[in-house]
Amino acid sequence: MSGAGEEAVTPKVGIRDVARAAGVSVTTVSHVLNETPHTRTSEATRDRVRSVARELGYTPNRLARGLRTRASDMIGLLTEEIATTPHAGRIILGAQEEASRHNLTLAIINSHLDAGADARRADARALIERQVDGIIYATVFHHEVSVPRELRAVPAVLIGALDRQGVVPAVLPDEASGAADLVALLAEAGHRRIAFADSSIEVPATQGRLIGYLRGLEQAGIPRDDRLITSGVSEAGGGYTTSLELLDRDDRPTAIFCYNDRMAMGAYRAAQELGLRVPDDVSIVGFDDQAPIAASVHPALTTVALPHYEMGAWAVATLTRLIQSSSTSWYRSTHPTLLPCPVVIRDSVAQNNR
Structure with a gap:
């Protein structure tokens, strides 16, 4: 019990409380309250979330202000086992140094190459729940992929792969x-x-x-x-x-x-x-x-x-523009960006005299 003259302390309402009361996920509440672009939440769900938030007196903190305002200053790198390949270091280095130039933090989740679609979606959700502003999806082999649907909720780009639906921007070596x-x-x-x-x-x-x-x-x-x-x-x-x-x-x-x-x-x-x-x-x-x-x-x-380093840097630079853009036109990418593959001349070629 409160003593004489003491005021009762009202527990602070959090985003999980809003999600529980509205019957939706925490991610949905975050997208609705922060007006995250490119999401597919229905207007009815948006109205219900806003109404519940008002009734509960929810006040967002800095991290919950939303992806659109880049409140977290963090981007995710979801890899398809590239962290165990000889080329991974250059991709990650390019991404990290470009992220530093934009005052962004890079959060990395390394997925198994044989991971199924459910595991990839879980990895994407894990990044989104950490309030990343956008996600880079890097693959170990150059191939077409079905982008996890969770990546449609935030700006996203691909390294080394093509989106089968031709929506998510991609970078490939030429x-x-x-x-x-x-x-x-x-x-x-x-x-x-x-x-x-x-x-x-x-x-x-x-x-x-x-x-x-x-x-x-x-x-x-x-x-x-x-x-x-x-x-x-x-x-x-x-x-x-x-x-x-x-x-x-x-x-x-x-x-x-x-x-x-x-x-x-x-x-x-x-x-x-x-x-x-x-x-x-x-x-x-x-x-x-x-x-x-x-x-x-x-x-x-x-x-x-x-161009592993260059692809990592391109992905962060492009993702930054996507995050800052209010237009969805950036999301239409039917052709990948091709980066040059330079010849490295050493000693194994001689003039032919035959």
Whole structure:
């Protein structure tokens, strides 16, 4: 009991109290009271939430002021196991440094690659419940994804993937142009018989790099020769078997373009077993500029770098514009943004004298 002269203390009403009384989720209450854009809450639900909040005397605190006002100054990075891949550090670094430039904090949830749709939705909800202003969804492989519906509640962008519905903005590496540039480098060194050791796994990167290889041949005026196109697993073993097949014949190619740096490692081994020197007898190039492979093999590998840092920075910069924009036009993105993949010249290409 209160003593004489003491006033009874009224418990502070929180957002969960409003949600419980209105029969909706905490996230819905947050979106309604803070007028978060791009949500699908019905007008009837909005009216009920506002009415309950008034009746209970709810007063929002700083974190609950809403995503629209960027009260939390926090954005989420929902990853598809990229934190365990060799390239993840550059993506995260690019995102973190760009976030710092905008005075934002980056919250990361690393999801398992084989996680189901329910798990991905739960991860997205976990970020939203932490009052993030927006979410970046990064995938380990370049492919089409079904974006968790929870991501429609806040501004969102994709790294390395395409939204099947063509709604969420996405950034991808321009692998076709990178591959074409690599073929151009070989052609400028006098190579006309340029083989392509492709991946046998059907993912968009496989298609993009093959398209770039063929485009590069065409631009250099080199006829396509399907006998110079092979495929294998995208590891050192696959590079070894495909390159051994290409090099162990009289009309061997003078250069091999490998799908990735790991396959290039196998190509080095195949050349060595056949008594061929890299790059004197055969030039070998890769793709990905994967550390520590590309710079550590001997001779150091000429390859193409994927713009991981740039994609992380692009995602944060774009997400910041989405958060600050009152227009939904930003949300329509039928074509992804493609970032350049620069050629990294090292020591594995020589002038062809054959």
